[in-house]
Amino acid sequence: MEETVKYLTSSPEETERLGEGLSEKLRAGDCVALTGELGGGKTSFARGMARGLGSKGGVKSPSFTILNIYEGGRLPLYHMDLYRIMGQEEFLFAGLDEFIHGNGAAVIEWAERAPSLLRDCRITVSFRYVSDTEREIEVRIKDDAGKHEKPVL
Amino acid sequence: MIVLGIESSCDDTAASVLEDGRVVLSSIVSSQESIHAKYGGVVPELASRRHIEAIVPVIEEALSNAGKTLDDIDGIAVTQGPGLVGSLLIGLSFAKSLSLAKGLPLTGVNHIEAHAHAAFLAEKGERGGAPGFPFVALIASGGHTTLLHFEDATAYRVLGQTLDDSAGEAFDKVAKLLGLGYPGGAAIDRLAREGDKGAIDFPRPLASKGSLDFSFSGLKTSMLTYVKNLSGPPSEALLRDLSASFQEAVVDSLVTKALWALRATGAKDLVAAGGVASNSRFRARLSEMAEEEGLGLYIPHPRYCTDNAAMVASLGFHQLEKGRLAGLDMNAKPTWEGF
Numbered sequence: 001m002e003e004t005v006k007y008l009t010s011s012p013e014e015t016e017r018l019g020e021g022l023s024e025k026l027r028a029g030d031c032v033a034l035t036g037e038l039g040g041g042k043t044s045f046a047r048g049m050a051r052g053l054g055s056k057g058g059v060k061s062p063s064f065t066i067l068n069i070y071e072g073g074r075l076p077l078y079h080m081d082l083y084r085i086m087g088q089e090e091f092l093f094a095g096l097d098e099f100i101h102g103n104g105a106a107v108i109e110w111a112e113r114a115p116s117l118l119r120d121c122r123i124t125v126s127f128r129y130v131s132d133t134e135r136e137i138e139v140r141i142k143d144d145a146g147k148h149e150k151p152v153l
Numbered sequence: 154m155i156v157l158g159i160e161s162s163c164d165d166t167a168a169s170v171l172e173d174g175r176v177v178l179s180s181i182v183s184s185q186e187s188i189h190a191k192y193g194g195v196v197p198e199l200a201s202r203r204h205i206e207a208i209v210p211v212i213e214e215a216l217s218n219a220g221k222t223l224d225d226i227d228g229i230a231v232t233q234g235p236g237l238v239g240s241l242l243i244g245l246s247f248a249k250s251l252s253l254a255k256g257l258p259l260t261g262v263n264h265i266e267a268h269a270h271a272a273f274l275a276e277k278g279e280r281g282g283a284p285g286f287p288f289v290a291l292i293a294s295g296g297h298t299t300l301l302h303f304e305d306a307t308a309y310r311v312l313g314q315t316l317d318d319s320a321g322e323a324f325d326k327v328a329k330l331l332g333l334g335y336p337g338g339a340a341i342d343r344l345a346r347e348g349d350k351g352a353i354d355f356p357r358p359l360a361s362k363g364s365l366d367f368s369f370s371g372l373k374t375s376m377l378t379y380v381k382n383l384s385g386p387p388s389e390a391l392l393r394d395l396s397a398s399f400q401e402a403v404v405d406s407l408v409t410k411a412l413w414a415l416r417a418t419g420a421k422d423l424v425a426a427g428g429v430a431s432n433s434r435f436r437a438r439l440s441e442m443a444e445e446e447g448l449g450l451y452i453p454h455p456r457y458c459t460d461n462a463a464m465v466a467s468l469g470f471h472q473l474e475k476g477r478l479a480g481l482d483m484n485a486k487p488t489w490e491g492f
Contacts, residue, residue, distance in 0.1 A: 039377035064295035095201040095239035
């Protein structure tokens with residue numbers, strides 16, 4: 001079973017608040033796959049997740065650094081970005097799978113680059129450009145224990 | 154003192170043999186053709202595990218190009234962070250093993266701090282100028298956009314940094330939005346030369362607040378909106394204007410903040426390093442500013458602006474001299490406090 005809810009945000013701050021809302025649902029070992037085009041709001045959403053978990057440091061785009069780690073919150077957050085990763089094999093060879101399903105939560109930008117993530121992650125969030133300021137954000141949460149969870153953030 | 158530098162914080166494995174903290178006897182990077190051939194000859198993928206294949210040939214090549222053996226080395230400097238943990242660990246483990254086997258002193262280096270030290274590097278027989286202390290360093294690359302203040306060779310503080318995307322990332326992603334191919338930064342630089350930099354008024358984020366931090370994410374969004382609102386693919390002429398206008402916005406932010414940092418600290422010398430320091434407009438604007446303000450400007454050779462181990466050996470030399478030695482329990486610092 002899977003539940004899907006669509007949101008329309010009208011600023012990066014609003015996208016961030018949506019990520020903050022999702023952070024409340026996170027538990028250790030969770031992985032959140034972020035998909036969708038450049039400028040869709042993925043980093044803003046991840047920033048909200050880090051804030052929501054209680055991490056105090058800044059959240060920068062990991063497009064070039066590949067992995068940022070935010071500690072000091074309720075759970076460590078592993079913020080990955082596959083923008084420069086060309087496929088499933090490279091994802092594995094970079095050793096990034098080691099940060100998923102561990103002691104913290106993982107949020108992965110450009111997750112579609114490693115298709116196994118879309119299958120394995122309990123939560124998938126897709127971003128779509130609507131207008132200058134608006135983005136459509138679709139949140140899907142897989143039901144993993146026969147229990148339905150409405151993805152209302 | 155002869156220092157062996159080892160760098161493996163992200164994409165490339167690199168090694169360098171450096172004399173007296175300045176003179177580059179060799180500097181080898183795994184993406185160089187001569188090295189590829191030795192371990193497969195494919196374009197390197199970003200992969201921690203590839204560092205394992207590259208590290209021995211890279212260090213051997215660095216020693217042989219320098220005409221040295223391990224017996225000539227007086228100390229080892231290795232990048233400790235920040236970076237990708239799996240990649241960092243390979244350089245660190247190798248450096249620690251070598252230190253133990255040869256009884257050599259070892260020091261762990263901050264990669265971003267090391268970028269500023271590229272300004273001290275010189276080839277053998279060359280007498281390059283070097284910045285005087287205190288100086289301000291602007292490190293602008295794909296991974297980082299950071300302003301540092303150096304009191305001396307090993308004492309720095311962070312003055313400001315990007316809050317979202319790095320400058321190099323902005324170039325790369327905007328080039329992608331414009332369909333310019335790879336490497337995007339070079340494509341924009343080239344197109345911008347014949348474009349009108351005032352054609353489109355892109356935002357200069359955090360420009361009025363007096364902050365020494367940077368933000369480039371909004372600039373990327375502005376370009377996205379501009380491209381989405383076009384009725385068809387942009388003409389060549391428009392691509393030139395978009396490139397020039399975008400580049401000017403990035404360069405404006407970088408140069409303005411660097412000047413504010415110099416004024417705020419009273420430093421008279423500026424180092425600009427990192428891959429973005431190869432951008433021709435950025436270099437021209439920095440030169441103009443330095444001349445107008447009577448400041449010293451130091452931009453390393455492009456091969457020392459991108460990731461390399463000579464800069465690691467240079468900073469490591471000073472740390473070794475000051476006795477800042479690491480034990481075999483030194484661990485990787487994927488995130489480094491303050492960055």
